[in-house]
Amino acid sequence: MLSDEAAMAEAVAQGQRGRLTAAPNPWVGCVIVDSEGQVVGRGFHALAGEPHAEVHALREAAERARGATAYVTLEPCAHQGRTPPCAPALVEAGVRRVVVAVLDPDERVAGRGVEILRAAGVAVEVGVGAEAAARFLAPYLHHRRTGRPLCLLKTAASLDGRTAAADGTSQWITGSEARADAHRLRAESGAVVIGAGTALADHPSLTFRNLDFGDGPIPPQPLRVLVDAAGRVPPIGPLFDPVLAPTLVITTAAADPETRAAWTAAGAEVEEVAAAPGASPFPTAPSAPVGPAVDLAAALELLGRRGILQAMVEGGATLHGALLRAGLADRLVVYTGGVVLGSEGIPLFVGPGPGTLQEASRWRLTGVRALGGDARLDWEPAEPGDLGGSPASPEDHSGNSPAS
Secondary structure, eight states: OOOOHHHHHHHHHHHHTTTTTTTSSSSEEEEEEEESSSSSEEOOOOOOTTTOOHHHHHHHHHHGGGEEEEEEOOOOOOOOSSSOOOOHHHHTTHHHHHHEEEEOTTTTTTTTTHHHHHHHHHHHHEEETTTHHHHTTTHHHHHHSSSSSSEEEEEETTTTTTETTTTTTTTTOOOOHHHHHHHHHHOOOOOEEEEHHHHHHHHOOOOOOOOOTTOOOOOOOOOOEESSSOOSSOSSSSGGTTTHHHHHEETTTTHHHHHHHHHHHHTTTTEEOBHHHHHHSSEEEEEEEOOOOOOOHHHHHHHHHTTTEEEEEEEOOOHHHHHTTTTTHHHHHHHHEEOOOOTEESSSSSSSOOOOOGSSSEEEEEEEEETTTEEEEEEEEESSOSSOOOOTTTOOOSSSOOOO
């Protein structure tokens, strides 16, 4: 007999199949098990606008769904969207019991799916496999609870914690396996974000490349997001090539109108947000002037309104440091390469820090993986944060988070 935990683990694995393509919808998995403990239906949500995981699993199970148990990673939806609601579909199919890993915080669901099932006499259990499912669905859950995308900071560093040499060169601190893994992170993200300093120094394309998606659909390229408060970056190079991927520039009223017009003429979208109070206290690059800064909380909220569930911030060190100080960073992925760059290299995070160790924020290591001769380290805030917690209050993030 298949246990509830094993069946839910299979449902999470099913959801993984939609991880790269389901957004802005959640990548839900569903497994249907008959009274004899046999899996008779499997499904996952692949694309927004297409049937949800429960519908696919019910179709495969057909009449065998009657009297069976459905295991779903996220509470079945209760509202009519681009597809019909799933909770009534489970009732109509005659499912006897539904096991849900986590409830859906979307205000259109938020317990209503469970209520529909129980009102129809279906037994419902919530919480089986909740930790694994919540981690897997963290970008979606975070977005629905806060209105912002999950903010993942990705960086590559030397053994002594430097992201570039003294002359600014950083290609390549890590090897091909680590770089391929980073491209996978881009494919998992709705947006890839950089600051003006990184755009000027690296001229990046910010697209994922050379990934094998097997027989599954190829996900869309992420939205490339340039955070440029003062209009320092000219609209040239691969970042402004609309054939590669769309580009959004987030700026402030301080940006020159001619520069804005040039961005638009190059095919980029331009959005203005409030400037962070005061001036940027340090340059984003040795030659960069101190100047206006973008309110990073407002920038993330803007991306959230666009349906971005995960924003991967690739740099640079100034933008990373500003997000950390503002409490807006939700995950860190640090690729460590076997090279030493010395004290004159650019550090992981630029900007002022705490006065004493006791005042420093703490992070906990959640994963370590060898990638060729390099290592990937995954970190999350040590204190329970929004990744599964309550919505942030207006006081949680003041918006005083500068980035040029």
